Amino acid sequence: MFSIAVDVRNRLGECPLWCERTRRLYWTDIEGSALLAFEEDNDVVMRWSLPERLGSFALTEKPGVLLMGLASRLGFYDLNTRIFTEVVSSPGTAGTRIGDGRCDRSGNFVFGTMDDGDSVQTIGQFHRLNAASLEVETLPLPEVAIPNSICFSPDGGTMYYCDSMQGRIFCCDYPSFENQRVFTETEGKGAPDGSCVDSQGYLWNAEWGGSRIVRYCPDGTIDCILPSPGIQTTCPTLAGEAFTTLYCTSANVGLSAPSRHDGALLKAETTVFSGLPESRFAAHRM
Template sequence: MATVDVDCVLDIRAELGECPVWSEPEQALYWVDIYAGRLNRFDPSTGENRVWTLPEPIGSFALCEGGGVLLALKSGLWRYDLETGTLAALASPESHLPKNRLNDGRCDAQGRFWVGSMEDPVDPARPMGTLYRVGRDFACTSVADGFFVSNGLAFSPDGRTLYHSDSYPAVRTVWAWDLDPDDGAVSNRRVFVDTKGMAGRPDGAAVDADGCYWMAANDGWEIIRFTPLGAIDRRIALPVAKPSMLAFGGPRLDVIYVTSIRPSTGLDDQPQAGSLFAVQAGVTGLPEPLYRLT
């Protein structure tokens, strides 16, 4: 396991920190605290963390071309104006499933938003999650279903491979799909990584400029880098058990920001659980695409 510099850059101790997204123009990191319904903006140059409190849990989001934010709230997709606080409803793909909420999501290079859902809490007897592709007209297309905890969305540098995982303990698998960049169609789903036997389960993820898949290993105290062939390439230890997602940031996209979860017990050896960490791993990431509206 590699020894690198890991710094707690925001000792905030969120209940469920998730979905870090780096804004290159602002040189700032946006992230969420899911159940608190908080969208955050962390400025590494000042240490300031600004908070917008939303009326529902927020699973993920995307920064929009032209400004504003696309929010994946419990009830569906919304457009949010950061200056005025105005919310505009866009789509509600699971209004018929009141126990479900939207979870992990991110944009592909064409500006489409991909987001998965889950029943919360999970019913072990039935996987109720679906993976959706959201077009520029806000239309939600069901891509695949039968997931417990939809997670781990990321894209290869050429935009032709989609990664997606299910974090549920009985599944804990990352899949790869062939992705048609033009129409967003996916095919040839196959197992990329089966984490059974590893300490950590697959949570959020990101792909670096070399095409390697970085996985937040929930319950594993680490982040793991996999080659495009699915082989473990690097493991970086963290001071928290439950890293939840990561994003590349900084002026050169060479800082890995990691969000984390704060469990209700077992905090003696991880007092900063739920906080935001920065990892100097010596690798470069990819710019995060914006959501492109019609």
Template sequence: MFMTPECVAPTGCTLGEGPLWSPSEGFLWWVDIKRAKLHRYNPRTGNTRRYDLPIRASTLALFDGNILMAGEREIGIYDPATEAYERLRTLDAEPISNRTNDGGIAPDGSFWFGTMDDAQKVAQGNYYRYTSDGKLEPLRLPSVMITNTFQFSPDGSVFYTCDSVEQEVLSFQHEIGTGKVTDRKVLANTFELSGYPDGSAVDSEGCLWTCLWDASRIVRLTPDGEIDRTITLAAPRPTSLTFGDEDLKTLFITTARAGMSFPQLDSRPLSGSLFAVRVDVPGLPPREFGKARE
């Protein structure tokens, strides 16, 4: 099945990332990492709003009416109503050249996220787990160049992540509560698709929708790693996605224009925009930091 999404917000982000659906507000939030901006889209009106951030945030999560975010080498809370930011923790052990990248909320309510070399030259990206009691601990996973995808199966027993440079979508067995991950497997290799796996989202059937950077597409992977659906985009660099709207059947997709030449941008002018497409299988309700899902 092939689907074509429409551009709903031509924001021209350099590196759009971290889409987050807020059910209580009915808003879609996302960031432009390189420009240190937070964007908001209201699907009821089509209106957008942009906020200046004190850090280059890369991933977002719901937290007690505010937004938990990781950016640069720290974790903090942002209140869009007051535009106030509060730093919670710093990543003191991280190399100065590293920054945070993708992240997500685990079934137990902890915040998982990764780091990467901002220059993309050294494989020194690490994985972390941050709990509601302020505990920050590294996850025992190999260092990679670019950490992407922090998703869990509906029952929480499987953790999905990506080694983007190696073009591999990975799965691990996950122990809820302890955060222990074991039994590394390659769910899918994206080399033949000419794309690099980036951000992902899991639907209610347990399938993983994954963005393929430089391939202008998103693929839906079954738990066995088979591709059963494909979305083609008017932008070559999709970065991440999430489910939204009341029925969780709208797939919102962020994109980037970073690294594209002027001729490429002339031919793909919607690069960096927010896209949306209706799907027939709903996503999972977004998890909130500090709240375990029964």
């Protein structure tokens, strides 16, 4: 079902975001310290080299400007001038870096920090960069080793998140953070990585090491499973003109004999599922 959309060799591809205004799909190669993009029906891959690893990012209301979560800081990046303007340093403890992140439905950027050492410890936390004040607050959620799966229900009332090391995806009421609960437990050998939510409120999760993407019903039961030719799928998104094209990033880091699918941007056409436009960071000062 999946084919190669862009034949790249990302060490750690992550965070694919579709911009419906420019018809571009953006994603990061974290270990390559780069932002990549391509336009539909265009084989040209754009690449921006960055001063640090890019854990996650968000679209903004200002054309050509992204909010970036680099390893040690958050700030605005102008795609045309290639200038990064720091907003705030990472709120994580020493030895952590910024990882997964996504805007909530109100335009605030919710992100995680994680252990940046060789042996991953549970010292990461979830945070939120508030668009109105450009200040960071640490969220009342448990500490994590590898934060992932950050996404929100269509109405914004539920936040999904996980610690990939635990093999479970959690959710809570948002923005109160009440009713914290297990949404689902992954089956098989894969660990939950990045997620997105479609227009029906179903959650799509890519499994690291599981060679598959799973679509979960709002009650946490499995709706369908899409086998992937890539061993380490990292994050899905529904994109394209009608938000019906499923793209998924992947990684080849740590694989002794990666195939051409490992590290590539993968693609599958879905005729019955559709996605939602990404929420944009709503700051007025950029």
